[in-house]
Amino acid sequence: MKAGVYPAGVTPFDAKGAIDxxxxxxxxxxxxxxxxxxxxxxxxxxxxxxxxxxxxxxxVKAGVELAExxxxxLGISTPSLDEAIWLCKQSYSAxxxxxxxxxxxxxxxxxxxxxxxxxxxVLDKSPIGVLVYNFPGKTGITLPAETMHRLxxxxxxxxxKDSSGNRDNVAAYKQALEGTGKCLMVGNETLLVETLAAxxxxxxxxxxxxxxxxxSQVVREWxxxxxxxxxxxxxxxxxxxxxxxxxxxxxxxxxxxxxxxLPSPDVRLPLESPSLxxxxxxLNLVRSLVS
Numbered sequence: 160m161k162a163g164v165y166p167a168g169v170t171p172f173d174a175k176g177a178i179d180x181x182x183x184x185x186x187x188x189x190x191x192x193x194x195x196x197x198x199x200x201x202x203x204x205x206x207x208x209x210x211x212x213x214x215x216x217x218x219v220k221a222g223v224e225l226a227e228x229x230x231x232x233l234g235i236s237t238p239s240l241d242e243a244i245w246l247c248k249q250s251y252s253a254x255x256x257x258x259x260x261x262x263x264x265x266x267x268x269x270x271x272x273x274x275x276x277x278x279x280x281v282l283d284k285s286p287i288g289v290l291v292y293n294f295p296g297k298t299g300i301t302l303p304a305e306t307m308h309r310l311x312x313x314x315x316x317x318x319x320k321d322s323s324g325n326r327d328n329v330a331a332y333k334q335a336l337e338g339t340g341k342c343l344m345v346g347n348e349t350l351l352v353e354t355l356a357a358x359x360x361x362x363x364x365x366x367x368x369x370x371x372x373x374x375s376q377v378v379r380e381w382x383x384x385x386x387x388x389x390x391x392x393x394x395x396x397x398x399x400x401x402x403x404x405x406x407x408x409x410x411x412x413x414x415x416x417x418x419x420x421l422p423s424p425d426v427r428l429p430l431e432s433p434s435l436x437x438x439x440x441x442l443n444l445v446r447s448l449v450s
Contacts, residue, residue: 204365243281279310326350
């Protein structure tokens with residue numbers, strides 16, 4: 160994967176609760192205008208656990224057709240080994256760039272070795288590159304650096320995303336993948352500069368739904384003008400903190416609707432859409448950045 164920003168894209172829904180593909184086209188155009196390198200669909204910010212496997216298949220197919228230069232990655236969040244493999248195959252058939260595979264969270268009591276074997280079973284049968292996703296806050300499963308190193312030996316493992324917010328992983332994961340040529344993507348945007356300084360690749364970011372251009376500038380400028388990149392990051396850091404203080408993806412959808420990027424802020428139960436007043440702080444900060 161290229162160095163850069165991959166928004167963890169929200170999934171737009173229409174008035175009947177189905178995926179709104181026209182709104183998806185507008186969202187992807189917003190990401191292209193922000194000079195993002197790609198997009199993750201049906202991830203945690205895309206309400207992936209609320210989507211059926213068939214909906215994910217249809218979403219990645221439509222996403223590839225509408226991408227116009229964006230690399231499309233499908234988020235896979237299921238404890239079912241067969242479903243994960245099926246979605247890998249569907250993503251490959253659709254022409255996606257990769258998949259982002261979350262640990263099988265229901266089985267949080269499984270041993271570290273068994274979790275690694277689950278990943279290896281998917282990797283063995285996947286025709287497409289796999290990003291390993293560490294998000295213990297959602298899955299209850301922590302993937303240690305030793306597991307990342309073990310999985311990095313598989314040719315289908317192309318890199319990792321870490322949304323743990325654990326600063327210890329910045330150096331540990333970098334060392335685990337050292338010399339492999341595989342990418343390291345951070346999910347917690349407040350660690351973006353820290354991870355870039357440690358040699359990470361970029362970010363798969365929920366906040367990139369709202370300020371894709373600013374985050375893209377930081378990553379793009381980092382190798383050539385670090386001072387400028389750090390200055391821009393300092394400008395957006397309060398906005399990142401405010402965005403992360405509100406429940407995602409519901410708050411992201413509410414703000415995108417207010418900005419006119421999406422026609423509706425609707426989310427699927429059990430999520431609830433916040434009011435404009437509830438997202439007032441991040442909304443005002445985002446408006447000041449994108450106006």
